[in-house]
Amino acid sequence: xxxxxxxxxxxxxxxxxxxxxxxxxxxxxxxxxxxxxxxxxxxxxxxxxxxxxxxxxxxxxxxxxxxxxxxxxxxxxxxxxxxxxxxxxxxxxxxxxxxxxxxxxxxxxxxxxxxxxxxxxxxxxxxxxxxxxxxxxxx
Numbered sequence: 785x786x787x788x789x790x791x792x793x794x795x796x797x798x799x800x801x802x803x804x805x806x807x808x809x810x811x812x813x814x815x816x817x818x819x820x821x822x823x824x825x826x827x828x829x830x831x832x833x834x835x836x837x838x839x840x841x842x843x844x845x846x847x848x849x850x851x852x853x854x855x856x857x858x859x860x861x862x863x864x865x866x867x868x869x870x871x872x873x874x875x876x877x878x879x880x881x882x883x884x885x886x887x888x889x890x891x892x893x894x895x896x897x898x899x900x901x902x903x904x905x906x907x908x909x910x911x912x913x914x915x916x917x918x919x920x921x922x923x
């Protein structure tokens with residue numbers, strides 16, 4: 785996960801960190817897939833995360849201030865779920881000629897292009913990014 789750097793709000797984080805990174809990858813490729821973990825309640829992974837401790841709940845909205853302790857913020861599953869959803873939506877706002885940005889959003893796959901078909905990619909019930917990474921190759 786990219787650290788927030790000098791960004792003070794989540795929209796700044798998106799505009800100064802996340803989106804420039806995705807756009808830099810699009811200079812080298814025609815497709816960029818952003819794949820996020822899925823946080824399934826009562827799963828084995830959920831129990832492991834609970835043992836690591838909890839952070840402070842912070843709503844992820846464009847103008848919300850980024851917390852001072854990024855690592856503690858990322859310990860709370862709901863924070864990450866909202867952050868990943870926010871960044872997934874931001875990524876679909878990138879418009880480039882013929883280049884595709886795809887992102888997981890919960891069990892769905894969303895794209896910046898309406899001409900691409902995601903029926904072979906959604907729904908995805910894998911919890912970890914490690915196994916979710918294989919799905920974009922099914923295009």
